[in-house]
Amino acid sequence: MLEVAHIRENKEAFAKALSKRNIDAATLLDQVIAADELRRNSQSQLDEVLADSNKFSKEIGMLFKSGEAQKANLLKEKTAGLKEQSKTLQEQLNAATEELQNLLYQLPNVPHDSVPEGNSDEDNEEIFREGDIPELHDGALPHWELAKKYDIIDFELGTKITGAGFPVYKGKGARLQRALISYFLDKNTAAGYTEYQVPHLVNEASGFGTGQLPDKEGQMYHVTEDDLYLIPTAEVPVTNMFRGDLRSHSELPIACTGYTPCFRREAGSYGAHVRGLNRLHQFDKVEIVRIEHPDNSAAALDGMVDHVKTILQELELPYRILRLCGGDLGFTSHLTYDFELFSTAQDRWLEISSVSNFLTFQANRLKLRFKDQDGQNKLAHTLNGSALALPRVLAGILENCQTPEGIKIPKALVPYCGFDMID
């Protein structure tokens, strides 16, 4: 959620920056300012009435105390209309506040200067590429064929017990998955992230805090009986651990990592591109989250990008980094870098990580603040990224590391797997 005070001061700058998202925010911004003004006026009026009322109450109390009951009763009559007035004004204030909230919920975050213009993922800007794309032998297969050949992932079995998009991992496939989780968590904790295990269901307030609600309601599985949501990413429970907090500047930065399964309804996704592990309703992911001082969040984002790079370098996988364009940038994000792994057998890039800086956008919803050195309370900056999303990394390993003899496990993973070949 954007900060009203900033919009009030800088409406044109906001409109201009938001135009990069190909939306015309001018009307909405005007409405925000109007609602804000109504809210402030209502509060001023209400405060006056309440101030009067408080003054009378105090006097009456004093009079009763000094035994002047008659005078007190006389004064009581003067307070008669105040209650009605304050009630009306209170309702007006509540309505204006709610109106303002609803308007603010509709405004996405402001893109960073470096975010390129563009409408879709085709306009994202490649900023880095590394790793050799392997020459595959004749008869090389896509990962879903490999999964069947070596009997390590069973998609049909998952369909039987749940439905499409819920694969069953088996034998060395399951072990490799577990190895990747441990490996990622170890890399993250070595880089200073504290490991957490968090709930996989969250309440409505948490969904609002990180911005999944209300805009992405349909993407989450909703357990209506208890009004809880299955998490689409660990970002939600991890970031919400800090909801409503007021921290000392000395506690920053806070760096967390956690492994969770992620559940996404992916309503409306069909076709060849969702085959195999490419798009699932349930998948595993290790996430990193940072709470940062505003002065430091830009550097922190670069640090997260570097961190994810080192993991992919160690896994010896070919990848590239994209700076998302305005049209592809997430609703809550200010600046996002996507990591894509080259899937050689499919001849396409697969997104395996998305690293974002949200500035105060999430913190404003979360009411996540810190007391700065100057004594001022300020909204913190939040950032998060995948390090990493499992299924597509798994797909990349299967496809890129396949040989006629079997799948050769990257060296870094062998100690975690306990084997160096799937055959």
Added chain:
RNA sequence: AGAAAGGUGGCCGAGUGGCUUAAGGCGCACGCUUGGAAAGCGUGUAUACGGAAACGUAUCGAGGGUUCGAAUCCCUUCCUUUCUGCCA
């Protein structure tokens, strides 16, 4: 699921209708003290909104109500803890 007890500031914790302007403690900041630190002593220290400011208003889980006046009384609701039941 049933019963009981609770929800108070950054944290802990007192507080049963009007100097509560929320005691006390911890923490934090500054000062004194010290060769330096610790301890000790002193001073200060909630949040949000409105206001150029002075200042005002709100907030004791949330929402209503009673009252001139509510942390305090009443109703509704959410959550937590303990016990019982069920259960990995």
